Structure formats: C-alpha cells, structure tokens
Amino acid sequence: MALSVGTDAPALTAKDTNGNTVSLSDFAGKTVVLYFYPKDDTPGCTKQACSFRDAYADYQGKDVIVLGVSKDDEVSHQQFTEKYNLPFPLLADTDGDIIKAYDVDGGGYAKRVTYVIDGTGKIVHVDSSVNTPTHASDIMAVIGA
Numbered sequence: 001m002a003l004s005v006g007t008d009a010p011a012l013t014a015k016d017t018n019g020n021t022v023s024l025s026d027f028a029g030k031t032v033v034l035y036f037y038p039k040d041d042t043p044g045c046t047k048q049a050c051s052f053r054d055a056y057a058d059y060q061g062k063d064v065i066v067l068g069v070s071k072d073d074e075v076s077h078q079q080f081t082e083k084y085n086l087p088f089p090l091l092a093d094t095d096g097d098i099i100k101a102y103d104v105d106g107g108g109y110a111k112r113v114t115y116v117i118d119g120t121g122k123i124v125h126v127d128s129s130v131n132t133p134t135h136a137s138d139i140m141a142v143i144g145a
Contacts, residue, residue, distance in 0.1 A: 016090065020089075033066045039072060044112070073092050
C-alpha cells in the first residue's frame with residue numbers, strides 16, 4: 001500500500017543516471033514528481049518514461065522536477081536514457097531502500113506508483129493506477145497545467 005497524501009516524503013539519496021548523488025532535499029522549495037517503475041526498457045516502463053520525456057518542457061515551464069526510480073543500476077539507466085533520449089534523471093535504487101521507504105516494493109522490483117511532493121516535502125498526490133502512455137499529462141493535470 002502506497003504512502004498517503006499528507007505524509008512527509010521519506011528522505012532519499014541515490015546515484016542518478018550520470019553517477020551524481022541526488023537527494024530529495026536538493027529540491028526543497030520545488031514540486032517533485034517521483035515516479036517508481038519496475039524495469040528499464042520494458043514496454044510499459046518505456047511508454048511511461050517517454051510520456052515524461054515528451055511533456056518535459058511543460059514540467060520545466062512549471063519548475064517541476066521529474067525523477068524516475070527503479071532497482072536498475074546506473075549502467076542500465078544510462079542505456080535506457082540514451083536509447084530514448086530521456087531528459088530527466090533516473091535514480092538507481094539497487095538495494096531497494098527507497099522503494100521500501102515509499103512502500104512500493106513489488107517483491108524484487110518497484111510497483112508503478114507516482115508521488116507528487118510539494119516544496120515543503122509533503123506528499124500531495126499519489127497515483128497508483130498509472131496509465132503509462134498518458135501518465136505525464138495525467139500528473140500535469142493534477143499539478144495544474
């Protein structure tokens with residue numbers, strides 16, 4: 001069961017696509033879309049990532065940060081990012097600590113759940129019924145496009 005709206009988003013620190021260390025606290029004061037997905041370069045995950053890629057300019061225009069999280073490692077994330085020209089970071093949660101903290105552990109992979117976190121670190125929206133091809137526009141509608 002996913003975390004609830006109104007909950008403080010658990011702290012997280014992970015390596016991103018390029019090996020940089022990223023923490024949720026790096027984005028204090030900004031809205032963060034933190035989306036969890038099962039595996040790089042699989043059909044549903046690719047549709048979901050590409051929906052964010054295609055809408056990325058809209059997210060930047062709203063000063064919204066997009067972060068994808070899976071158990072895949074940095075090398076896998078780099079290949080996935082290069083193959084589909086993804087403009088946002090993917091976080092490598094190889095030990096599953098972030099997935100567990102956000103209560104999206106699907107038993108060896110991340111369940112497909114997206115959290116919208118406000119600038120104060122509170123979860124303001126949870127989407128656990130993701131429609132992969134339209135996911136980015138669905139979330140933007142929640143944020144207020």
